[in-house]
Amino acid sequence: MNQAENKSLQKLANLKRQHKGLINLMPLQTGGMLTDAAKEALMEFGDGYSVCDFCEGVLCNVTNPPIRDFVQELLPQFLGCEVATITHGARETKFMVMHSLAQPSDSILVDANRHYTTVVAAERVGLNVIEVPHSGHPEFRVDVNEYAPLIKKHAPKLILLTYPDGNYGNLPDAGRLGKIAQEYNIPYILNGAYAVGRMPVSLDEIGADFIVGSGHKSMASAGPAGVLGMKKKWEGIVLRKSGKYSKKDIELLGCSVRGVPLITLMASFPYVKERVQHWDEQVSKAQWFSAELEKLGFTQLGEKPHRHDLLHFDTPALYEISKRVRERGYFLHKELKERGIWGPQPGMAKSFKLSTFAADRQQLAFVIDSFKAILNKYS
Amino acid sequence: MNQAENKSLQKLANLKRQHKGLINLMPLQTGGMLTDAAKEALMEFGDGYSVCDFCEGVLCNVTNPPIRDFVQELLPQFLGCEVATITHGARETKFMVMHSLAQPSDSILVDANRHYTTVVAAERVGLNVIEVPHSGHPEFRVDVNEYAPLIKKHAPKLILLTYPDGNYGNLPDAGRLGKIAQEYNIPYILNGAYAVGRMPVSLDEIGADFIVGSGHKSMASAGPAGVLGMKKKWEGIVLRKSGKYSKKDIELLGCSVRGVPLITLMASFPYVKERVQHWDEQVSKAQWFSAELEKLGFTQLGEKPHRHDLLHFDTPALYEISKRVRERGYFLHKELKERGIWGPQPGMAKSFKLSTFAADRQQLAFVIDSFKAILNKYS
Numbered sequence: 001m002n003q004a005e006n007k008s009l010q011k012l013a014n015l016k017r018q019h020k021g022l023i024n025l026m027p028l029q030t031g032g033m034l035t036d037a038a039k040e041a042l043m044e045f046g047d048g049y050s051v052c053d054f055c056e057g058v059l060c061n062v063t064n065p066p067i068r069d070f071v072q073e074l075l076p077q078f079l080g081c082e083v084a085t086i087t088h089g090a091r092e093t094k095f096m097v098m099h100s101l102a103q104p105s106d107s108i109l110v111d112a113n114r115h116y117t118t119v120v121a122a123e124r125v126g127l128n129v130i131e132v133p134h135s136g137h138p139e140f141r142v143d144v145n146e147y148a149p150l151i152k153k154h155a156p157k158l159i160l161l162t163y164p165d166g167n168y169g170n171l172p173d174a175g176r177l178g179k180i181a182q183e184y185n186i187p188y189i190l191n192g193a194y195a196v197g198r199m200p201v202s203l204d205e206i207g208a209d210f211i212v213g214s215g216h217k218s219m220a221s222a223g224p225a226g227v228l229g230m231k232k233k234w235e236g237i238v239l240r241k242s243g244k245y246s247k248k249d250i251e252l253l254g255c256s257v258r259g260v261p262l263i264t265l266m267a268s269f270p271y272v273k274e275r276v277q278h279w280d281e282q283v284s285k286a287q288w289f290s291a292e293l294e295k296l297g298f299t300q301l302g303e304k305p306h307r308h309d310l311l312h313f314d315t316p317a318l319y320e321i322s323k324r325v326r327e328r329g330y331f332l333h334k335e336l337k338e339r340g341i342w343g344p345q346p347g348m349a350k351s352f353k354l355s356t357f358a359a360d361r362q363q364l365a366f367v368i369d370s371f372k373a374i375l376n377k378y379s
Numbered sequence: 380m381n382q383a384e385n386k387s388l389q390k391l392a393n394l395k396r397q398h399k400g401l402i403n404l405m406p407l408q409t410g411g412m413l414t415d416a417a418k419e420a421l422m423e424f425g426d427g428y429s430v431c432d433f434c435e436g437v438l439c440n441v442t443n444p445p446i447r448d449f450v451q452e453l454l455p456q457f458l459g460c461e462v463a464t465i466t467h468g469a470r471e472t473k474f475m476v477m478h479s480l481a482q483p484s485d486s487i488l489v490d491a492n493r494h495y496t497t498v499v500a501a502e503r504v505g506l507n508v509i510e511v512p513h514s515g516h517p518e519f520r521v522d523v524n525e526y527a528p529l530i531k532k533h534a535p536k537l538i539l540l541t542y543p544d545g546n547y548g549n550l551p552d553a554g555r556l557g558k559i560a561q562e563y564n565i566p567y568i569l570n571g572a573y574a575v576g577r578m579p580v581s582l583d584e585i586g587a588d589f590i591v592g593s594g595h596k597s598m599a600s601a602g603p604a605g606v607l608g609m610k611k612k613w614e615g616i617v618l619r620k621s622g623k624y625s626k627k628d629i630e631l632l633g634c635s636v637r638g639v640p641l642i643t644l645m646a647s648f649p650y651v652k653e654r655v656q657h658w659d660e661q662v663s664k665a666q667w668f669s670a671e672l673e674k675l676g677f678t679q680l681g682e683k684p685h686r687h688d689l690l691h692f693d694t695p696a697l698y699e700i701s702k703r704v705r706e707r708g709y710f711l712h713k714e715l716k717e718r719g720i721w722g723p724q725p726g727m728a729k730s731f732k733l734s735t736f737a738a739d740r741q742q743l744a745f746v747i748d749s750f751k752a753i754l755n756k757y758s
Contacts, residue, residue, distance in 0.1 A: 004452065005453065005456060008445065008452050008453050009453065009649050009652070011445040012416075012445065012449065012453075012645050012646060013416070015416075015419075015420045015424070015444050015645065015646055016423060017423055017424060017429055018432070018443065019432070020423070026432075028431060029426065029427055029428050029429070029432075031427070032426055032427015032428055033426045033427060034425050034427075037394075038425070039422065040394075041394045042422065042425050042639070043418065043422065044394060044395055044396055044399070045396060046413050046417070046418060046421050046601050047408065047411055047412045047413050047601070048407070048408055048410070048411015048412060048413075048594075048595035048596065048599075048600065048601065048602050049407045049596070049602050050396055051602070053397070053398070053405075054725065064397065065394050066387065066390040066391065069387040069390060070387070073384060073387050074384065074391075077384060088467050088471075088603075088635075089637070091632040091633065092632060099503075116623075116624050116633065117632055119621065119623050120621045120623075120627050120629055120633055121632055123621055123622065123623070124478075124629050124630065216427035216428050216637070216638055217427065217428070220427075222425050222638050222639040223427050223429070223430070223431075223638025223639065224467075224635075224636060224637050224638045225638075242498065242499045242502055243502065244498050244499075244502070245495050245498070245499060248495065248499050250499055250502050250503050251503065253470040253471060253474060253496055253499050253500055253503065254470065254495065254496050254499055256467075256603075257603060258595070258602050259601050259602025259604075259640055260421070260602065260639060260640065261639065261640070263394060264425070266394065267391060267394055269388075269391055270391055270392065273388070346433065
């Protein structure tokens, strides 16, 4: 064994997170923090293929642990759809729907605020991606009425809307797009990676064909895990079975998330189902926090009044500081961390995203005071 | 909330494994039991997207935790290859290679002992699967020399060998197939889901183009997780980047196993790297166990002398009992469980698979005595 390899092995000896216990404002993380029930399930089902103890051939039919009830009863009810399944995550879910419904060189129409993985999933299928533009800085709004002329022009095989998007937390008029999709008879994917598990959302009410959720982003689950809900009419296409193995889903390669992320998704589900009922409190908390940061000279991007905990701020005063300190943009990360706060991507000082989902008002008041103190310290 | 839903929710309240602490002989599970280090990492990184705390865009480049070192240094060295990456599991890995190298209606040549997911992955790509036959009952041997005439006949885009297969634990002559693959200049996938992490195996020595491993099956990892090793010449094809996002792998949809299974894979790796050095002890333990069960009238299927811990037995005496007891085939599961043993799939009594990998000789002696006692009890 050479020295470099030995050093690399040693690094694996004690894997620790640097900021456990900090106030967490990182948008990727605030909806994925485990419940106590999920932490217990994590230890119970940690070993390899534990969830498959009593498998008789198909993950979604396992009754012990109660995966079948979760997938066939609880998830469809929660997502407001007829049929659901479990996946490795939102990106893998988008890929499986695209791969089932479209052929290479077909077109797909998506909003300009789409996650990068929407583009990469389409690329993996070989699709041509057309974007419905947003309104640009500072609101970046997507007007779903703009889908109609582009549908007429490009005859896409699928349309997709990101609800909300992960950059600005904007919530476009998903229900209006449902009507457009039905009018043009075109399958409609709602990417709800930041909605499902945070706020009430129903495929049926919106009139979409598919709804995509993320366990680790918004359902208090370990990563990676995802959910897919759909209208029954798509079951035979997206959940089509192998010609050789009649019980096995082709798009899931038999079974998808066959391990511990699924158990945390299930263990947290009763809590997640309950928490979406308190979404109005989350929204008012986010609006209050945003207004307080705007008083410091920050500018909240995206829709106003804001209707989601994911917030994006332009912070020119912090950027000015970063230009004249030794640590450059990293000064902000350092200052916040010293105060027990974890949020903006390290290095970012000009513009960054925060999520108020996991912090309470007292913690957020401390965050606001901390930004004030940092501005004062360097003024 | 209706009554059925309420009942389903209640089932999620206390998720427990029924046979924690039993002697585990289940082939799917014996190589995936977590190390203590992995259990600690599981709790540390349980929350959602924790492994991505310090992500700058690509999972495999994250330095804290040290994913980059693991993927770019340790894994290639361990797999005997030039380039490696991490995936959701062996089946997803096979799909990504097939999807990168072959087009719908192309042919692929695989051994008749292949896992069902090899067929389903090929089906997902739209490939025509041709099988190299095995020798049938009782040995089910695959003679890799039979690949050559079938390569000439069908001009497949890829060949795949399962090493060992999951039904009989046979280890065909993978190195000989490497020479054949090179002679015909055809890419060669070695599916080592039951090899990588249990026994020494090197892509370079075998002369394969791709090597596939499973974290949850054989690398002491939580499920699902997998690894892929390859020759550098395939990097630009299988790990090709998005046209729009130049750092993002198309086949990985940006990032694959972005969560806690990856951390357990990494935390267990130093132990796994060491344990493969003791493979000869595993083989002699398996051979001894097999010989002892044959003394009871069971017949070991697959190669003899056996060279892997995965064993398959025909058990006519147990089958005879199952025909005359109330529990039918489930009597065996019940009898073994009462003795603290977990192994044959519940319901199986005529023929079943066992793995000796996780049990020590003392435990296996107890298993042998238990089979004796069960046979006596019903004789």
